[in-house]
Amino acid sequence: MADAFIYDHLRTPRGRGKPDGALHEVSTLGLATGALKALRDRSQLDTHLIDDVILGCVDPVGEAGGDIARAAALSAGYGDHVPGIQINRFCASGLDAVNFAAAQIMSGQHDMTVGGGVESMSRVGIGASGGAWPVDPAIAIPSYFMPQGVSADLIATKYGFNRDQVDAYAVESQKRAAQAWDEGRFERSVVPVRDVNGLTILARDEHMRPSTDMQSLGQLKPSFVMMAEQGGFNAVAIQAHPEIEKLRHVHHAGNSSGIVDGAAAVLLGSAEAGIAAGLKPRARIRAFANIGSEPALMLTGPVDVTRKVLKRAGMSIGDIDLFEVNEAFAAVVLRFMQAFDLGTDRMNVNGGAIALGHPLGATGAMLIGTALDELERTGKSTALITLCIGAGMGTATIIERV
Numbered sequence: 001m002a003d004a005f006i007y008d009h010l011r012t013p014r015g016r017g018k019p020d021g022a023l024h025e026v027s028t029l030g031l032a033t034g035a036l037k038a039l040r041d042r043s044q045l046d047t048h049l050i051d052d053v054i055l056g057c058v059d060p061v062g063e064a065g066g067d068i069a070r071a072a073a074l075s076a077g078y079g080d081h082v083p084g085i086q087i088n089r090f091c092a093s094g095l096d097a098v099n100f101a102a103a104q105i106m107s108g109q110h111d112m113t114v115g116g117g118v119e120s121m122s123r124v125g126i127g128a129s130g131g132a133w134p135v136d137p138a139i140a141i142p143s144y145f146m147p148q149g150v151s152a153d154l155i156a157t158k159y160g161f162n163r164d165q166v167d168a169y170a171v172e173s174q175k176r177a178a179q180a181w182d183e184g185r186f187e188r189s190v191v192p193v194r195d196v197n198g199l200t201i202l203a204r205d206e207h208m209r210p211s212t213d214m215q216s217l218g219q220l221k222p223s224f225v226m227m228a229e230q231g232g233f234n235a236v237a238i239q240a241h242p243e244i245e246k247l248r249h250v251h252h253a254g255n256s257s258g259i260v261d262g263a264a265a266v267l268l269g270s271a272e273a274g275i276a277a278g279l280k281p282r283a284r285i286r287a288f289a290n291i292g293s294e295p296a297l298m299l300t301g302p303v304d305v306t307r308k309v310l311k312r313a314g315m316s317i318g319d320i321d322l323f324e325v326n327e328a329f330a331a332v333v334l335r336f337m338q339a340f341d342l343g344t345d346r347m348n349v350n351g352g353a354i355a356l357g358h359p360l361g362a363t364g365a366m367l368i369g370t371a372l373d374e375l376e377r378t379g380k381s382t383a384l385i386t387l388c389i390g391a392g393m394g395t396a397t398i399i400e401r402v
Contacts, residue, residue: 002270004102005281005402008043009266009369010035010189014205014357017121017259022202024122024261026193028057028064031263032072032118038191039114039265040076047077049269049277051110053084054101056093056117056361059128060086068118088361089290091328092387092395093117094264095364099288099397101268106285112269112277117362120261126360133391144240144296148390149224149251150233151298152329157248158241158297159335166330167217170255170354172344173327177351178210185350185377189369207258207357222249223256240296255330260357264365281402283372286382287313288397299332301394302386303339309384309396320346320398321380324367326387327352336386349374363387368397375401 012031015023023031032055040047055069069084089096094117101115133139146154156166180186181204192203228234234247267279274281289309293301302325310316317340325336325348337347350370353363364387371383386396 001106002108004105004268004285005271005274006283006285006372006399007267007269007274007279007281008039009264009372010038010042010191011264011362011366011369012193012262013190013202014207014260014262014359015202016206017261019122021122021261022206023120023193026201028068028118028120028124029071029075031120031193031261032068033075034193035116035263035265036072036076036078036114039267040078043267043279045277047079047082049112049273050078050082051113052101052104053078053082053114054097055084055086056088056097056364057086058088058090058093058119058360059124059126060088061129062124064120064124089393089395090390091326091358091360092364092389092393093361094366095368095385095387095395095397098266098268098365098368102285102288105268105270111273114265114267116263116265116365118263119359119361121259121359122261126259144236146233146236146296147224147227148298148328149256150228150237151296152251152331153224153247153249154237154241155297155299155335156250156331157244159338161250161331161334163250165334166250166255167214169330169334170217171212171214173348173351173354174208174210174212176349177208177355180350181205185373189373205356207260208355212254217254220252220254223252225249237296251329251331255354257328257353258357260359262359262362262366264362264369266365266368282376283399283401286398286400291394293392293394295392298390298392299328299388300335301388301392302332302336302396305394305396306384306386309398313398315398320382320384322349322371322374322383323347324371324383324385326358326363326367327354328358328388330354332388364395368399372399372401
């Protein structure tokens with residue numbers, strides 16, 4: 001099996017996913033096109049070498065529908081010969097796009113591919129594509145469907161995380177993200193979004209709130225109490241986990257991932273393809289895996305899939321220098337650290353989605369890039385990237401710096 005190398009990566013800044021967000025006037029196609037153009041131009045890439053473009057997109061409807069990857073490849077001037085495919089594994093779509101692109105290379109079927117993702121959450125609202133799981137009793141009832149926020153509160157209750165702990169984690173995410181920007185850690189990989197006249201619309205992540213502290217978070221009321229009570233999901237949680245006497249609601253907007261717009265692109269290829277393109281590899285995809293997890297808890301998939309991918313790679317948790325665990329909710333990361341007895345020194349060291357935001361289909365590809373940049377900055381070797389996923393799944397990838 002051939003090795004798949006990462007040759008370059010970049011992302012847009014994350015814009016607040018609201019009508020007054022900086023990127024609201026930029027279409028989904030515009031975000032994806034900008035990322036693909038920037039990847040081509042920075043690498044001085046001959047796009048005739050590209051065999052496929054794979055983009056994650058969680059709500060591929062309206063302007064984001066109809067195979068946004070193919071449209072973006074055409075719009076970016078990659079040429080008629082470059083195909084594209086959109087994939088959706090909810091929050092892990094961007095990471096799986098990179099994994100799928102790597103698999104094409106490892107299998108020897110393709111030589112050079114682009115994996116990435118895009119989501120304009122201000123223009124195509126979360127959940128716009130619908131789905132059977134929340135609305136069809138045939139699947140919702142036997143699988144204990146609950147909204148993700150209620151599942152996050154169930155995790156906090158089951159594994160013993162209180163309000164102070166989840167808030168303290170959120171404060172630390174904000175501090176780390178602000179420090180990363182202040183120290184220029186993101187500058188190499190974040191490309192500004194510009195308008196048709198070349199004027200910069202956004203050059204820096206917009207969702208951050210560096211002044212966040214425990215006092216300001218303490219004023220926020222839990223977000224999912226009314227939903228859980230009126231929808232009957234407290235009862236569903238206890239039915240799924242009868243060891244829980246009462247659900248403790250601790251999550252709110254300040255300790256949950258931000259709704260944002262953004263896109264990312266990662267260039268992958270074989271060793272021979274890199275030579276042909278005149279590019280030097282930066283990292284190798286060492287292993288990746290997917291797994292299903294309990295739908296009621298839903299967001300504990302990163303724990304399960306990390307065990308699976310480590311076994312596949314012949315590694316232990318101690319072999320990993322850095323972890324990027326998507327901060328969908330604070331309890332997701334706290335449970336991951338609890339399960340593997342990890343401290344914060346290797347975990348999301350540049351902040352995460354609580355501070356920076358979570359542009360669903362793009363986040364996984366962004367985390368790959370964040371991990372690689374940090375490996376290079378610190379001279380470390382290996383990183384594990386993982387995300388929790390709706391309906392109870394997990395995806396993980398291990399990269400090794402070259």
